[in-house]
Amino acid sequence: MRRPARIQDVAAAAGVSVTTVSNVLNRPERVNARTVERVRSVIADLDYVPHPGAVGLRAVHARSIGLVLPDIANSFYARIAKGAADAAYRQGYALSLCHSDDDPAREQEYLSMLVEQRASGAVVVPLSADPGRLERLRRRGVPLVLADRTRATEEGCSVSVDDVAGGTLAVRHLLEGGARSVLVVNGTRGIRQCADRYQGARQAARRLRGVTLEQIVAERMTVECGTEAVRRLETLPDAVFCTNDFLAVGVCRGLAERGADVPGDVRVVGYGDLDVAGLAALTTIRQPVEELGSAAIELLLDEVEAGADHAHEARVFAPSLVVRETA
Amino acid sequence: MRRPARIQDVAAAAGVSVTTVSNVLNRPERVNARTVERVRSVIADLDYVPHPGAVGLRAVHARSIGLVLPDIANSFYARIAKGAADAAYRQGYALSLCHSDDDPAREQEYLSMLVEQRASGAVVVPLSADPGRLERLRRRGVPLVLADRTRATEEGCSVSVDDVAGGTLAVRHLLEGGARSVLVVNGTRGIRQCADRYQGARQAARRLRGVTLEQIVAERMTVECGTEAVRRLETLPDAVFCTNDFLAVGVCRGLAERGADVPGDVRVVGYGDLDVAGLAALTTIRQPVEELGSAAIELLLDEVEAGADHAHEARVFAPSLVVRETA
Known part of the structure; x- marks a missing residue:
């Protein structure tokens, strides 16, 4: 078995001083980027593992x-x-x-x-x-x-x-498609995101005359609660904005139960662009979550x-x- | 502003020695659980933060x-x-x-x-x-x-x-439901889990006379590839076992396109019990992933x-x- 590499071996192979290797390990911000890269590459090649003392607590x-x-x-x-x-x-x-x-x-x-x-x-x-x-x-x-x-x-x-902007985007899209009565199926008021999305929806609705915007608060933001919300409606609106995609999938199911075509009779927008949105071919609002x-x-x-x-x-x-x- | 709590304050408030507090911080396994709990509760109450030296490097x-x-x-x-x-x-x-x-x-x-x-x-x-x-x-x-x-x-x-057992469970369920021709829609051979699930499927099929088991390898394990697999079939099997849930959702869509009722005409089992399985009401194999x-x-x-x-x-x-x- 080969003798484990020491810090001196790394310094020699990288053509730098032992101090520079130590700086790369401990204070890389003090070393120029190319040198850091070269020293790290030598460390990987030689399979060098610093002694605990070499990498300080800090x-x-x-x-x-x-x-x-x-x-x-x-x-x-x-x-x-x-x-x-x-x-x-x-x-x-x-x-x-x-x-x-x-x-x-x-x-x-x-x-x-x-x-x-x-x-x-x-x-x-x-x-x-x-x-x-x-x-x-x-x-x-x-x-x-x-x-x-x-x-x-x-x-x-x-x-x-910006969830207010998200709510506005969703409802503006529904209104541009010709909807004049819009139902918002929302989560409970205590959830800040839900309150913001609804506020955005109201802002979009206020910009156009003759638009009615109503809200139903679902007990939970699930597929089942979305379907249940539609079952309890007396008359169907032109469009539904759901503040998450699970509710929207449930709303689409509830509309199908009542024989309504989506988007022919009722247009539906969800929120979140989760996996289920792609599967259900939902129009929805995407959030840049990884960013x-x-x-x-x-x-x-x-x-x-x-x-x-x-x-x-x-x-x-x-x-x-x-x-x-x-x- | 109050003076920051010291280890002596914690010891006094908890009615234990400084050594015991140190042990709770560093070697809690040596202290009985009740004492650990009491000391931790005092630490939280006093908002005590150990000095770096008090919690050793090790x-x-x-x-x-x-x-x-x-x-x-x-x-x-x-x-x-x-x-x-x-x-x-x-x-x-x-x-x-x-x-x-x-x-x-x-x-x-x-x-x-x-x-x-x-x-x-x-x-x-x-x-x-x-x-x-x-x-x-x-x-x-x-x-x-x-x-x-x-x-x-x-x-x-x-x-x-145990993915072999998972494949066996899936196909045994299809056979018990009366299926005699089973199609496996699988991922590429290089994926160990796919090979195991197929092996399990074959073991289940071999236990019963007159069963045919065929396999299609999908390019990727997606909804689209599942649908595409069904489009290319000349005759429909009694049942399909898909080695993941996305493929199974796609297979169900492909069957719907061809006017086949699921499960009336063709029975379908997926694998994974992902969110989509619940939404698509898929029969599937659940893995204890958190465990x-x-x-x-x-x-x-x-x-x-x-x-x-x-x-x-x-x-x-x-x-x-x-x-x-x-x-």
């Missing part, structure tokens, strides 16, 4: 970011994680997955863990809107970016999708690395309309 | 596990991640998300990073079957559990689902913590049949 810790999410099995959050993982990888940071499982106590434990482990920072999709808890993290020196939420830029960075994750990491690392030069930013992404067959 | 590092996956936005892997995150949380370990994005070079960089950072161990859903690379990790002292793969127990632990993730972490931590007492294990999970409307 260096290892400084290169880890926490990603705190309510549910990694939910495709919306999984896509945020993908965007975040890609961006963290590109910048040479490890990403610690903190899956709070919709449990505020667990979320809090993860936040404490990130402080204890001196993480470089955290991207958080918060469960509760308790700003005090998150502030505490920032006071402890762990910079924090909120994802899928907006916040005042005095408090820090955030990334979100949300990668932008969160970029803003965070700007705060971590630029220090005093960093300016907080509330980055808001625009959704887009995806036209398929239902409207 | 302790911080020893409590991190790498999770290496091809694609976190794929719901199968996202559910593995959920199971793994839950198990790591229960045992007090951080989980480092290593999303290789289907790129072998990136997977390799992540593996090197885990070695450099002295991770406690890693759970890997490997992209390639290059055992040398993974072996190297293990030789470097990073224990490794393979997920969604089997391996000889001399080499280490693995967790997987795969949590079992991988448990086996890994047994190896990390039990040391010489650990025995490698190839844990194989049984899939189950979910009967809905298509068969």
Whole structure:
């Protein structure tokens, strides 16, 4: 078996000093990019593993970011994680997955863990809107970016999708197609995204005379509740805007039960562009979810690395309309 | 502003010694569970953050596990991640998300990073079957559990689902329903899971006289390719077994195009029990995916913590049949 490579071997093979190799390992920002690349390539070729002493505590810790999410099995959050993982990888940071499982106590434990482990920072999709808890993290020196939420830029960075604009896009498309009575099948008022999407729908409806906009609040945002909403209607509207794709699939089923053709008799738009939207040929609103994750990491690392030069930013992404067959 | 709490304050408030608090932070397995709980609760109440020196390098590092996956936005892997995150949380370990994005070079960089950072161990859903690379990790002292793969127990632990049994379950159900000609719509041979599911299908078919089993290999495992497979059939079989749910949704569409009733004329079974299976009312095979993730972490931590007492294990999970409307 070959003798394990030492730092001197790496330096010799890369044609640099031992100090430069050490800097590549610990403070790559001080070394020019080409040299970093060459040294890393030699490290890979020689299968060199630094001695624990060679990579200092600071260096290892400084290169880890926490990603705190309510549910990694939910495709919306999984896509945020993908965007975040890609961006963290590109910048040479490890990403610690903190899956709070919709449990505020667990979320809090993860936040404490990130402080204890001196993480470089955290991207958080918060469960509760308790700003005090998150502030505490920032006071402890762990910079924090909120994802899928907006916040005042005095408090820090955030990334979100403009759901008001999404609601407007959806209903404007229905009105341009000739609809004059529009039903919104929505989730409960407590969900900020639902309230925003409905507000956007109202803004679009107000711009045109003679348009009626009604709302039904579904108990849950599922296929079954969408179908149930249609069963309870006395008269059918010209068009339905559902604030997620599952509701929209259910609404299409309910309309089929009542013998109504989609889009001939009733036009339907969903929200989210989930897998099911493609399968059901739904016209829907797409959110740039992976971009949300990668932008969160970029803003965070700007705060971590630029220090005093960093300016907080509330980055808001625009959704887009995806036209398929239902409207 | 209140003076930050010190370890002495925690000890006093919890009624234990400073050593016990330190043990709770670094070696909680040596402290009884009630005391751990009480001390942690005081730590939370006092908002105590240990000094970096109080949590040793070993302790911080020893409590991190790498999770290496091809694609976190794929719901199968996202559910593995959920199971793994839950198990790591229960045992007090951080989980480092290593999303290789289907790129072998990136997977390799992540593996090197885990070695450099002295991770406690890693759970890997490997992209390639290059055992040398993974072996190297293990030789470097990073224990490794393979997920969604089997391996000889001399080499280490693995967790997987018995896909041969899954194929048998699917086709046995079709035969019990009276089918005598069964078509398998499969992915390419190179995919181990596809080969296993087909092998299981053949085993079920061989047990009954007069059964014909044919196979079509779809270019990709998508809805479109499933529909296309049906379009090219000269005669329709009694039943179709698709080795994933997207193919099965496509096959149902193709059958509808040809005026065949499902399940009246042709019975269809899918595989995976993805979201789309519920929406399309597919009869399908369910895999215990989250259990795969949590079992991988448990086996890994047994190896990390039990040391010489650990025995490698190839844990194989049984899939189950979910009967809905298509068969």
